[in-house]
Amino acid sequence: MVERSLDLDAVEAFVRIAELGSFTRAAEAMGTAQAAMSLKLKRLEDRLGCRLIERTPRHVQLSARGAAFLEHARELLVAHDRALATFAQARQRLTIGISDHVAGPELPALIARMNQQDPQLLIEIRIGSSGDLLQSYDRRELDAVLARMHVGRSDGELLAEEPFGWFAAPGWQHRAGEPLPLATLAEPCGVRAMAGQALDTAGIAWAEVFVGGGVAAVAAAVMAGLGVAALAPRMLPLGAVDVGARLGLPELPRLPVLLHTRNQEGRPRDALAALSAAFRSAVRGERTRLYAC
Numbered sequence: 001m002v003e004r005s006l007d008l009d010a011v012e013a014f015v016r017i018a019e020l021g022s023f024t025r026a027a028e029a030m031g032t033a034q035a036a037m038s039l040k041l042k043r044l045e046d047r048l049g050c051r052l053i054e055r056t057p058r059h060v061q062l063s064a065r066g067a068a069f070l071e072h073a074r075e076l077l078v079a080h081d082r083a084l085a086t087f088a089q090a091r092q093r094l095t096i097g098i099s100d101h102v103a104g105p106e107l108p109a110l111i112a113r114m115n116q117q118d119p120q121l122l123i124e125i126r127i128g129s130s131g132d133l134l135q136s137y138d139r140r141e142l143d144a145v146l147a148r149m150h151v152g153r154s155d156g157e158l159l160a161e162e163p164f165g166w167f168a169a170p171g172w173q174h175r176a177g178e179p180l181p182l183a184t185l186a187e188p189c190g191v192r193a194m195a196g197q198a199l200d201t202a203g204i205a206w207a208e209v210f211v212g213g214g215v216a217a218v219a220a221a222v223m224a225g226l227g228v229a230a231l232a233p234r235m236l237p238l239g240a241v242d243v244g245a246r247l248g249l250p251e252l253p254r255l256p257v258l259l260h261t262r263n264q265e266g267r268p269r270d271a272l273a274a275l276s277a278a279f280r281s282a283v284r285g286e287r288t289r290l291y292a293c
Contacts, residue, residue, distance in 0.1 A: 014041055016030055023037050025281055028276065081118075094123050101130070101190075102148060130189075146279070148256065166243055168241060179206050180205065181209040183226055209221075219231070259276055
C-alpha cells in the first residue's frame with residue numbers, strides 16, 4: 001500500500017517517457033535534462049515499490065506494472081489540470097504559424113501533442129509561406145512560427161535539418177531535349193528558390209509547369225504526371241518516386257527548420273517545447289506514439 005502522496009512531476013515524467021518511448025525526447029518535451037527524467041522516474045518507482053519502465057540498449061518499454069499504471073497516471077494528470085483550470089478566468093491563447101512546407105502529414109499528431117501538454121491552452125494554427133508568416137510574427141500577430149530558414153534572418157531555434165529530393169509519379173518520363181518541367185509553390189518560397197538555383201548551377205534548363213497554393217496541390221500535380229517537384233520525403237504523396245539519380249539532377253541540400261518565438265516562460269513555453277520535441281521525432285522518421293491510448 002502506498003502511504004504517501006505521489007509526486008506529480010514524477011508522474012508526468014513517467015507518462016512522457018511512456019508516450020515518447022525515449023528518455024531523451026521526454027526530457028526535450030519537459031524542458032529538462034535526461035538525468036533529471038531518470039531521477040524523477042526512480043523517485044516514482046521507489047514510491048510505488050515496483051519498476052515501471054524496462055530499459056534496453058535500443059529502446060525503453062513499459063513493464064507489466066507500468067502498463068497497468070499508465071492510464072491511471074494520465075487520469076491523475078488530467079484531474080490535476082482540471083482542478084487548476086477551475087481557478088482560471090480565461091483560456092490563454094497561443095497563435096502559431098507553420099510553414100506549408102513544414103506542416104506535413106504529422107500535423108494532427110503535433111497538435112494533439114500540444115493539447116496533451118496543456119488541454120486548457122487555446123491553440124490557433126495558421127498555415128502559410130515562411131516569408132508571410134515571419135512578417136506576421138514581426139508585426140506581433142503570431143506568438144511563434146515554425147518555418148524553414150529564411151534569408152536575412154539569424155533568429156530562431158534550430159529544430160532539424162530536413163533532406164530534399166526530386167520526385168515524380170511512377171512511370172513518368174522526361175522528354176529528351178525539353179526543359180525539366182517543375183511543379184512548385186508560388187513565390188516567395190525558399191524551396192522553390194533552392195530548386196531553381198540548384199538546377200541553374202548545374203546548367204539544367206527548367207520551366208515551371210504548375211504553381212500550387214500549397215504543398216498538397218504541388219503533390220497532386222506531381223502524381224498527375226505534370227512534372228517533377230523538390231519535396232521533403234515525409235511530404236510525399238503515396239507512390240511518388242525519387243527520379244534525381246535517373247535524370248542526373250543535382251543533389252539538394254538539407255534545409256533547416258527553426259522555431260521563432262517570444263514565449264520564454266509559462267504554459268505557452270511548455271506547449272512549444274512539446275511541439276518541438278514531437279517535430280524532431282517526425283523528421284527523424286521515428287514512429288512515436290503521440291496520441292493518448
